[in-house]
Amino acid sequence: MKNLNKLLLILTCVLFSTACEKHVVEYKATLVDDETTAQFQIFYMVPLTTGTANNINKVELNGELLTNETTPLSTYNFIPSGAVGRFFTTKPGAVSLKLYRGAVNSLTLAYDQSFDLPAGKYNLVVHDFNKPPVIIKNETPYPKVTTEFTGTTAWVKFSNFLYETTGVPTSLKLQYQFQYIVDNTTNQKSDWANLGPPVAFGEATGWEPVTVNKTVEISSGSARIDYRIRLIGADGSDQGSLKVRNSAGNMIDYADWWNANIGRIYLHTLAGFRAATPIASVRSAGVL
Structure with a gap:
């Protein structure tokens, strides 16, 4: 009986070891x-109305197909899509980017630009069909906070691609600001705080922290964050709120809000026309 028990123990060990070796998870x-x-995402921020006619249904890099109508690039959106943190890859150096828009059976070459793309992670912002994209560094590794308790931070990068009229980028320097709810019982709000430094057209802030005071205690955590934009003069002084046209045709102070989740990282991109249609607004994209 003792020998039998020893034999069973040996067999168990062998089988356990073999099972572990056969079930190694590989990706x-x-x-x-x-x-x-070179790793890149393509952002389509040309000030155009939304709709099928302006969708990009074919993208080529260096003469090779990147995407087609199965993953169309709509206005004020980006590719690769379908999952956060995805990038296309290529060899760094001179590249040629072509975008085709319109119906699948009658595509029109809308964009044909050559430019240098360095190694690293970048966002290529196409804002004018006649100009190379603005290349914005994605800045990795992404920021994080290690805490014993629930965190209270998300991060936002703001970029300025506001146009005044067709072919005329804004000359305004913009300061993005945020405000959050301090007390979820009284809804008392914080003072307005700057989100990074002021930025001119084609510029972006870094990954800037915003405070997320979550509304549900036992949860991963999310909350509303309010935003506004201030005009900054040549002397660095605050010149008041950015005024933009709304859907009713009136000029109003820019204001908006977005929900933020603790630990998440977001891109906020201002695009469109300040005083015409399509009207300007901030588009938000989750990065991580």
């Missing part, structure tokens, strides 16, 4: 080196 992936590979 098919190719290692990407940030220092030798």
Whole structure:
């Protein structure tokens, strides 16, 4: 009986070891080196009305197909889409980017630009069909906070692609500001705080922290954050609120709000026409 027990113990150990070896989880992936590979997302921020006619249904890089109508690029959106944190990859250096828009059976070449793309992670912002994209560094590794308790931080990067009229980017320097609810019982709000430094057209802040005072205690945590935009003079002084046209045709102080989740990272991009249609607004995209 003792020998039988020993034999069973040995067999159990062998089977356990073999089972572990046979169930190693592997993922098919190719290692990407940030220092030798160009990684990019394409943002479509040309001030156009939304709709099928302006959708990008074919994208080519260096003569090779990146995407087609199965993943169309709509106005004020970006690709790759479908999951946060996805990028296309290519060799750094001179690249050629072509965008085709319109119906699938009658595509028109809308964008044909060559430019240098360095190694690393970048957002390519197409804002004018006749100009190369603005290249904004994605800035990795992404920020984080380690805490013993629930965190209270999300991060936002604001970029300015506001146009005055067709072909005329704004000359205004803009200060993005945020405000959050301090007390969820009384709805008391914080003072307005700057989100990074003021930015001119084609510029972006870094990943700037915003405070998320979650509304549900036992949860991963989310809350509303209010935003406004101030005009900054050449001397650095606050010149008042940015005024934009609304859907009714009136000029009003820009104001908006977005929900933020603790630990998440977001891109906020201002695009459109300040005093015409399509009207200007901030588009939000989750990065992580």
